[in-house]
Amino acid sequence: MPHLSRTIFHVDMDAFFVSVEELFDPSLKGKPVIVGGQRHERGVVSAASYEARKFGVHSAMPLRTAAKLCPQAIFVDGHPDRYRECSERARRVLSSFSPQVEMVSIDEAYLDMTATERLHGPPLLAAHKLHEKMKAETDLNCSIGIGASRLIAKVCSGKAKPNGVLYIVPGREAKFLAPLDVREIPGVGKVSEQKLHALGIRKVGDLAKYDDSDLEQQFGKWGVALAGKARGEDAGAWFEGEIGADEGAKSIGHEHTYDQDTANVAQLEATLMRLSEMVGRRLRENQLRARTLQLKLRYKDFTTITRAHSVDLPTQLDNEIFQHIQRLFHANWRRGAEVRLLGVQASHFGQGSPQLDFLEDQAGEKWEHALSAADRLRDKFGEGAITLGTGMKGGFRERTHENPAALPGKSKRSEA
Ligand SMILES: [Mg+2]
Numbered sequence: 272m273p274h275l276s277r278t279i280f281h282v283d284m285d286a287f288f289v290s291v292e293e294l295f296d297p298s299l300k301g302k303p304v305i306v307g308g309q310r311h312e313r314g315v316v317s318a319a320s321y322e323a324r325k326f327g328v329h330s331a332m333p334l335r336t337a338a339k340l341c342p343q344a345i346f347v348d349g350h351p352d353r354y355r356e357c358s359e360r361a362r363r364v365l366s367s368f369s370p371q372v373e374m375v376s377i378d379e380a381y382l383d384m385t386a387t388e389r390l391h392g393p394p395l396l397a398a399h400k401l402h403e404k405m406k407a408e409t410d411l412n413c414s415i416g417i418g419a420s421r422l423i424a425k426v427c428s429g430k431a432k433p434n435g436v437l438y439i440v441p442g443r444e445a446k447f448l449a450p451l452d453v454r455e456i457p458g459v460g461k462v463s464e465q466k467l468h469a470l471g472i473r474k475v476g477d478l479a480k481y482d483d484s485d486l487e488q489q490f491g492k493w494g495v496a497l498a499g500k501a502r503g504e505d506a507g508a509w510f511e512g513e514i515g516a517d518e519g520a521k522s523i524g525h526e527h528t529y530d531q532d533t534a535n536v537a538q539l540e541a542t543l544m545r546l547s548e549m550v551g552r553r554l555r556e557n558q559l560r561a562r563t564l565q566l567k568l569r570y571k572d573f574t575t576i577t578r579a580h581s582v583d584l585p586t587q588l589d590n591e592i593f594q595h596i597q598r599l600f601h602a603n604w605r606r607g608a609e610v611r612l613l614g615v616q617a618s619h620f621g622q623g624s625p626q627l628d629f630l631e632d633q634a635g636e637k638w639e640h641a642l643s644a645a646d647r648l649r650d651k652f653g654e655g656a657i658t659l660g661t662g663m664k665g666g667f668r669e670r671t672h673e674n675p676a677a678l679p680g681k682s683k684r685s686e687a
Pocket residue numbers: 283284285286287378379
C-alpha cells in the first residue's frame with residue numbers, strides 16, 4: 272500500500288430528488304414532499320423530504336401507504352433529466368477536489384482525498400470547501416463522511432445528515448462503530464443480520480469481540496470480511512454478499528411486463544434504462560463483466576424477438592449496457608408497435624475486475640463509474656417516471672438479497 276492511511280470522503284447529496292424539485296419549485300420547501308408518483312398510483316416512493324419522513328414515509332414504500340401516513344404530502348412524479356443534470360454538475364464539483372471520484376449512485380460518490388492536503392488542506396477544511404463549492408455550483412446541500420476507509424466514510428456521511436461533516440480520525444474506527452447495529456455496516460443485509468442476531472451479535476461491537484476464526488467458521492470467507500468490517504476496514508465485498516450462494520449462473524437478466532402495452536418511446540427507453548441499471552448493478556455486485564448483451568422484446572400480440580450484441584470490452588456499467596441495448600431496441604423495434612414486455616440480459620462473463628476497491632483501481636475506470644451514475648437514478652427514482660409495474664423495484668431488491676442462489680460468483684466476491 273502506498274499510504275499508511277488513506278483519506279476517503281463519502282459525499283451524499285441531501286434528499287437529492289426532493290432538493291432538485293425544490294430548486295424548480297421553491298414553494299415545496301419545508302413541506303412534506305413525496306417523489307415517485309401520485310398518491311393513488313400503484314408505484315413506490317422514490318424519495319421523500321425530511322418533513323415527509325417524519326411521518327414514517329420512506330423510499331420504496333408504496334405510494335398509497337405513504338398517502339395514508341402523510342395525507343397532506345405533496346406528490347410529484349419527478350424529473351429524471353433534472354436529476355441527471357444536477358448529478359453531473361455535482362460530479363464536476365467533486366472532480367475538482369480529487370481525480371479519483373467514484374460515483375456510486377446518482378447522488379453519492381467516494382473521493383480518494385489521500386495526499387491532497389497541500390492542495391485542499393486537512394480533511395475538515397477540504398470538506399468545508401467542498402460544501403461551499405457544492406452549494407455555489409449546484410445550489411444543493413450534501414453530507415460528507417470522512418475516514419480511512421470507504422466503509423467508515425459511508426457510515427459517517429449517514430450520521431452527518433443533513434448538510435454536515437463527520438470525520439473519524441484513523442485509529443478511532445472500532446470505537447465509533449461499536450455501538451451501531453450490525454445492519455448499519457454497509458454490506459450487511461437482511462440475511463446476514465438475521466444470522467448475526469441468531470449468534471447474539473446485535474451491535475458492531477459484539478461482532479468485533481467475536482473471534483475472526485469463529486466468524487469464518489460460521490460465515491466462511493464472508494465471516495472474515497465481516498470481522499474486518501467491524502474494525503472499519505474495507506474488508507471483502509463492499510456490496511451485500513450473503514453466504515450460501517450458488518456459483519456459475521450463465522446470465523443475469525431482468526424483464527418487465529407492462530400493465531398496459533405501450534408504444535411510448537420515452538417510456539420504453541426509461542424501462543430499458545432501468546433494466547440496464549438492474550443488470551449492471553448485479554454484475555457489479557458479483558464482480559462480473561459481460562461480453563454479450565441481449566434485448567428481449569415482446570409485442571402486444573406476443574410475438575417475441577431477442578437480439579444480442581457482443582461488446583469488445585466486457586462491461587458491468589449501466590451506461591454502456593444501456594447504450595448497446597438502446598441501439599438494439601431502435602434497430603429492431605417496429606416503430607409505433609405496442610410493446611408488452613422488455614428484457615435486458617447479460618451473459619458470457621469475463622473475468623471480474625481483480626480489485627473491487629476503486630482505490631486500487633487506476634484512472635480510466637473512475638470516469639466510467641462516474642458516467643454510470645446517470646443511469647443509476649432509475650434505481651432510486653422508481654416507478655412513477657418509468658411506469659414499472661407494482662412492486663417491481665421491491666421485487667428486484669428481494670430477489671437480489673433473498674435468493675442469492677440465483678446469483679453467481681458469491682464466493683469469488685468475498686475473496687476480494
Ligand atoms: Mg443522498
